[in-house]
Amino acid sequence: MAETPQKTGMWERLEHCDPRYLYLIFALMMVALEFLTVAIPVPVPDTVRSLYDRIEKLPKDKIVIIDCSLDAGYIAEGRGTFEVFAEHLLRRGIPFAVFTNTTFYQGQAFALKYLTPMAARLHKEYGKDYCIWGAVVLQNGAELQALAKDVHNTVKVDYKGTPLADIPMMKNVTDIHNVSLVYRVAYDWQGVQWLGFIQGVYGTPFACGTAAISSSNAYNFIRSGQLCGLLAGAAGSAAYESLLDEKGSGTRVVMKQSFAVLYVVGAIILGNIAMFLVKARKTGAARMDSSTR
Amino acid sequence: MSRTDQTPGLPPFPPDSDEARREARRKTVVWAVAAIGLVLCLLLAYNEIRISSGLFVEGMKAEGAKAKDVAMGLALTRVGAWVAALGTLAVYSFLMRDNPFYQVFEYALLGCATGMGAAIVLKDMLIAKWWAPMSEGVKMLFHDGATAAALGGALLLVPGLVGLLWYFQFSKRYFWLSRIPMCIGLGAGAGLGVKGLFNTLMPQITGSFKPIWPGQQFLPGETFWNRAAVGAENLIYVLGTLSVLTYFFFAFGRKYRGIKAPAKLGRWYLMLSLGAFFGNTFMSRLSALIERFSFLFSEWLRLSKP
Numbered sequence: 001m002a003e004t005p006q007k008t009g010m011w012e013r014l015e016h017c018d019p020r021y022l023y024l025i026f027a028l029m030m031v032a033l034e035f036l037t038v039a040i041p042v043p044v045p046d047t048v049r050s051l052y053d054r055i056e057k058l059p060k061d062k063i064v065i066i067d068c069s070l071d072a073g074y075i076a077e078g079r080g081t082f083e084v085f086a087e088h089l090l091r092r093g094i095p096f097a098v099f100t101n102t103t104f105y106q107g108q109a110f111a112l113k114y115l116t117p118m119a120a121r122l123h124k125e126y127g128k129d130y131c132i133w134g135a136v137v138l139q140n141g142a143e144l145q146a147l148a149k150d151v152h153n154t155v156k157v158d159y160k161g162t163p164l165a166d167i168p169m170m171k172n173v174t175d176i177h178n179v180s181l182v183y184r185v186a187y188d189w190q191g192v193q194w195l196g197f198i199q200g201v202y203g204t205p206f207a208c209g210t211a212a213i214s215s216s217n218a219y220n221f222i223r224s225g226q227l228c229g230l231l232a233g234a235a236g237s238a239a240y241e242s243l244l245d246e247k248g249s250g251t252r253v254v255m256k257q258s259f260a261v262l263y264v265v266g267a268i269i270l271g272n273i274a275m276f277l278v279k280a281r282k283t284g285a286a287r288m289d290s291s292t293r
Numbered sequence: 294m295s296r297t298d299q300t301p302g303l304p305p306f307p308p309d310s311d312e313a314r315r316e317a318r319r320k321t322v323v324w325a326v327a328a329i330g331l332v333l334c335l336l337l338a339y340n341e342i343r344i345s346s347g348l349f350v351e352g353m354k355a356e357g358a359k360a361k362d363v364a365m366g367l368a369l370t371r372v373g374a375w376v377a378a379l380g381t382l383a384v385y386s387f388l389m390r391d392n393p394f395y396q397v398f399e400y401a402l403l404g405c406a407t408g409m410g411a412a413i414v415l416k417d418m419l420i421a422k423w424w425a426p427m428s429e430g431v432k433m434l435f436h437d438g439a440t441a442a443a444l445g446g447a448l449l450l451v452p453g454l455v456g457l458l459w460y461f462q463f464s465k466r467y468f469w470l471s472r473i474p475m476c477i478g479l480g481a482g483a484g485l486g487v488k489g490l491f492n493t494l495m496p497q498i499t500g501s502f503k504p505i506w507p508g509q510q511f512l513p514g515e516t517f518w519n520r521a522a523v524g525a526e527n528l529i530y531v532l533g534t535l536s537v538l539t540y541f542f543f544a545f546g547r548k549y550r551g552i553k554a555p556a557k558l559g560r561w562y563l564m565l566s567l568g569a570f571f572g573n574t575f576m577s578r579l580s581a582l583i584e585r586f587s588f589l590f591s592e593w594l595r596l597s598k599p
Binding site for chain 2: 020023027030031034035073074075076077079102105135137140141142192193195196197199200201211212213214215216220221223224225226232233234235252253256257260261264
């Protein structure tokens with residue numbers, strides 16, 4: 001007698017589902033979310049609030065230095081952490097200088113791309129409210145020490161080639177004592193150089209915005225008081241945006257992240273249910289076989 | 294009468310063998326994909342003409358004689374968007390399987406990164422930090438004499454020459470000379486490293502001494518429950534520090550009870566922290582994916598808001 005082909009049930013099919021279908025559903029969901037906006041409540045952690053409060057109290061006669069080490073691979077999270085911080089400073093009228101480490105050479109282009117329209121929207125002026133030093137070699141202890149002692153001779157010119165002494169907001173900024181805060185936006189956690197040679201020596205407050213993946217290392221420095229604020233990934237920038245009362249890139253990414261996480265968790269649960277049910281059925285069928293024999 | 298309609302010069306329909314049926318199915322799929330691809334290409338072309346012409350018109354609104362240049366510049370930004378979009382699609386095509394489209398962009402990225410790295414080292418390090426101030430200093434030395442600025446610049450020749458000693462690594466006879474810059478680098482690095490490490494780690498060590506019951510001197514004016522909450526948090530922190538340190542304490546082995554139990558707790562702490570690391574990793578990768586989708590739809594196709 002010919003054997004009838006065994007029917008595969010829904011759970012069997014689910015268990016052996018080609019992962020490419022899962023990618024396809026995920027991609028379709030992401031496309032749908034491009035055109036939809038769903039309000040997601042964003043909690044504000046202490047690490048974000050402390051940075052916001054500090055900016056609110058910063059003096060306007062000193063500058064803030066932003067180490068904008070953005071690169072294309074980190075732009076999803078880095079854009080938000082850079083934009084919210086710069087926007088807060090511009091709104092408060094605190095002058096700031098942006099530079100990018102030569103290792104992250106794309107940072108200057110991204111800083112220009114995001115700062116220029118923001119400054120135009122808030123009616124702020126280059127050279128008076130903000131300036132861009134450009135690509136500077138400032139990542140090792142020796143270079144940071146030199147910056148702390150003599151800003152003009154270490155950086156020399158801005159990205160356009162204008163000497164720092166000719167930029168109105170930089171005229172009186174000679175050393176680190178004219179700097180009220182240093183903020184680093186970078187994918188990795190390389191802030192230890194700033195902690196070791198600037199914050200640890202001169203007491204200049206230091207804060208950072210990192211990718212969520214690197215934030216686990218940065219949290220150690222919050223409890224010891226070495227970091228005065230931390231924007232961890234898109235969630236950090238979304239929380240800061242809620243403090244600034246606006247919806248920016250951080251909020252949009254967090255909304256999509258929430259749905260993506262729900263989808264992944266749902267897929268994991270369904271996959272596990274399918275695996276256990278199929279296993280239970282197979283065990284039951286094997287028992288039936290052995291009892292009939 | 295035969296079940297198939299046989300037209301002279303054409304294969305029978307419906308196909309009369311399994312192989313013929315497979316071939317017919319394959320052709321149908323190929324033609325369907327080609328048709329869908331053609332429609333998509335036409336839609337893309339229409340969309341691109343709409344975007345580029347819009348940018349050109351916007352650029353022509355610029356004042357002065359350079360309006361045409363501005364317009365052309367804006368329209369040319371679309372080339373960058375296309376290259377980035379094709380690169381993104383090529384990388385994601387790897388999800389289906391490894392393919393030449395993916396490999397082309399993989400090698401292009403490697404080549405660009407290497408070239409860019411070399412250019413940065415040459416332009417921002419060697420020329421900007423060494424050659425320009427050194428040559429300026431030497432010029433000043435001949436024109437103005439031995440002033441501080443001239444000497445400061447001209448003396449950069451010395452580290453340049455010391456740096457060149459690295460290349461004696463290629464000589465068996467004079468290999469020892471390459472050790473000079475190595476020793477200088479190691480010495481300077483070690484000195485700076487100790488200073489940096491001290492300033493970074495000392496606050497970490499002092500910060501790990503937390504009061505289990507934060508009294509009036511630690512939290513002035515706080516309620517009992519707030520103190521209890523901070524105390525519990527500190528307790529978890531202190532326990533974690535001690536137990537993880539015990540886990541990595543291999544001198545006595547794990548046979549003593551006083552070591553075994555805290556080491557086990559330390560292992561749990563480590564597993565929890567690794568879980569948190571993994572969660573954060575997932576969120577970062579997810580953000581990168583979301584950003585790429587946003588780029589494709591907002592910057593490339595301009596169908597959604599950026």
